[in-house]
Amino acid sequence: MKIKAAPLPADAQAPALVPSRSAARGQTPVPGTESSLFVGSVEKAMRVLAAFDERHTHLSLSKIASLTGLDLSATQRFTHTLTTLGYLAKDPATKAYSPSVRLLDFAFRYAVSNEVIGRAAPYLRQLSQETEETTNITVLDGTDIVFALRIVSRHVLNSHVITGTRLPAYCTAPGLAILSQLPEPEARAILDDSELVAYTQNTVTRPERILERLRLFRQRGYAHTEDEYYMGDISTAAAIVDRQGRPVAAINVAVSRPRWQGADHERRIADLVIAAASAVSGHT
Template identity: 45%
Template sequence: MKDTQMARQPDLDRDPLLVRSVGKAFALLSAFDARNPSLSLTQLAIAAGLDRSATQRFAHTLEPLGYLRKDARSKRFTLNVRVMDLTARFLGTDPLVAVARPYLLHLSQTTHETVNLSMRDGTDTVFVNRLLGQHVLNVDVPIGTRMPLYCTSFGIAILSTLPTEEARSVLLQSDRKRLTEATVWEMEPLMEKITLSAARGYATTAEEIYHGDVAVAAPIVNGRGRPLGAVNVASLRSRIALEEMERRYATLVMETARSISNACAALG
């Protein structure tokens, strides 16, 4: 997330209507993650890119509002439960999430595998719905988890709907690197994957971000063919080979994505 925010910053700096104090407040909230669940004031200032005085003022404001919690003894800050209100409000109001829900449920009941809905945010993809299957996966991926576009089935499916040069531009802006020995991260192999996915109508990944994971995804588009998100079925390679995943689920995933796309288009 921090990389995406940094990439957007030059455009934001040129926006005369931007209220920078709001951006700074969200920078504080975005400083926390699984590796940094609690931060001292100094650490929070460094992570948010603010001076200590500004950080103190923003933290002092966010604490009584319920978005930050300060430990009385350690003086360290953590996110407070009210942050979840924003997630709940998004999930309760976003039209794609609402439209997709029954189709995802049907796909989950048909495949008995884990089914996910994801949306693009800059160079990342964000999980916005997840229905767990009968089999345990390697990694728990809660709603709101952010992953790179370039190494996920979601991301390749979404990029496959974009014009070639636009997809290439997104990849050039991405922090591409090898996450596992199977990660496809170099430009030309990625463009080949995107081209193949565009021709087939679905994308696949095998152990590119987590060891043992395999997935098949298809893009959800609006009436103009622009991507709204993607749906995938995920499983374990120890249970099912990628080729078998494609044979069993590719058509089902594409049909689900197409049904959601049509339902979204009908909304206007």
């Protein structure tokens, strides 16, 4: 676990989206790789695809090799195969590679086959209509939450957050809602694996303080954050749990600071997200 400070966004009305530190998984050891069933070539192909992000949209062969740690020959074979299969596109003039639209097929398959998203979608739409705010379904992956479904309102604070965006769990309402429903040793282990960055002056980075908040959120049945990942963002979330009571996702409503009306507003939105999450819970 590392605790660092991050520079504050200069403009609270158009906050910068700082990528989650745990989103770059290419450098992180993956359990199970020592198994005889593990296919290394598949892992290397996925490593090539994971080299692309908002900072690396078009990459040369040598740059892909540098980012993935593969030698040039292997990089050439994997990029050729992925291009032939349609998952990468190659610019005929610059020879640079970029992700193909075909990669969205995987996101589509996840969304339509995920029972929680299917059940939660109508409640998310209802929440959006009732609050006139941005509503989301997120799931926990490692130390991050990932936006699985998002309905954006005209009052949205940060339009850069889209389906698939990763944010750290420890300082976001959906992440804290999910962590609060885990056994405390599991939540502590996730915090130990997290890089605890102070994204704003309001970000809580002390592990013991975060655990105290998790106990409070568990008791309340919802998590609430204000200005913790970027300034001007206020979020209220409740966890969706399975039949065993384990969290599988979270529903949240995000409100921009100019539209926030204080404690009464928090109570109203908390009641709505708790009701929505309860309606979806207990089915898997």
